[in-house]
Amino acid sequence: xxxxxxxxxxxxxxxxxxxxxxxxxxxxxxxxxxxxxxxxxxxxxxxxxxxxxxxxxxxxxxxxxxxxxxxxxxxxxxxxxxxxxxxxxxxxxxxxxxxxxxxxxxxxxxxxxxxxxxxxxxxxxxxxxxxxxxxxxxxxxxxxxxxxxxxx
Numbered sequence: 001x002x003x004x005x006x007x008x009x010x011x012x013x014x015x016x017x018x019x020x021x022x023x024x025x026x027x028x029x030x031x032x033x034x035x036x037x038x039x040x041x042x043x044x045x046x047x048x049x050x051x052x053x054x055x056x057x058x059x060x061x062x063x064x065x066x067x068x069x070x071x072x073x074x075x076x077x078x079x080x081x082x083x084x085x086x087x088x089x090x091x092x093x094x095x096x097x098x099x100x101x102x103x104x105x106x107x108x109x110x111x112x113x114x115x116x117x118x119x120x121x122x123x124x125x126x127x128x129x130x131x132x133x134x135x136x137x138x139x140x141x142x143x144x145x146x147x148x149x150x151x152x
């Protein structure tokens with residue numbers, strides 16, 4: 001497999017804007033572990049090998065356990081996640097799969113996320129979900145190679 005193009009090289013202003021969102025997320029009140037778990041789960045759903053690879057490695061580097069990383073795809077059945085993380089993962093799944101059901105993000109999922117995260121953190125979570133979905137679409141469309149970011 002070969003990458004089709006580099007958005008970073010061909011649209012540097014757009015790429016920098018995306019990095020600006022990442023900077024906001026790093027400085028937000030959203031816990032880093034939750035941020036990486038949400039990025040990993042959305043990337044799994046979207047089939048983005050580049051981002052699955054990146055966010056599992058980034059989470060591992062930040063101290064995430066193998067058990068939690070292995071279980072992200074089956075988080076509902078795994079005992080390794082807090083209630084707040086579960087609420088964030090549920091919201092990430094619903095917001096990533098917008099077209100899969102009639103009510104895109106059910107009130108119950110939103111209310112559970114709001115119960116565990118204050119408004120500022122919840123806003124950052126929404127931005128995180130939107131941002132990783134945008135990255136996934138860029139990377140899948142341009143066929144970015146899993147692991148290639150570590151070699152550059």
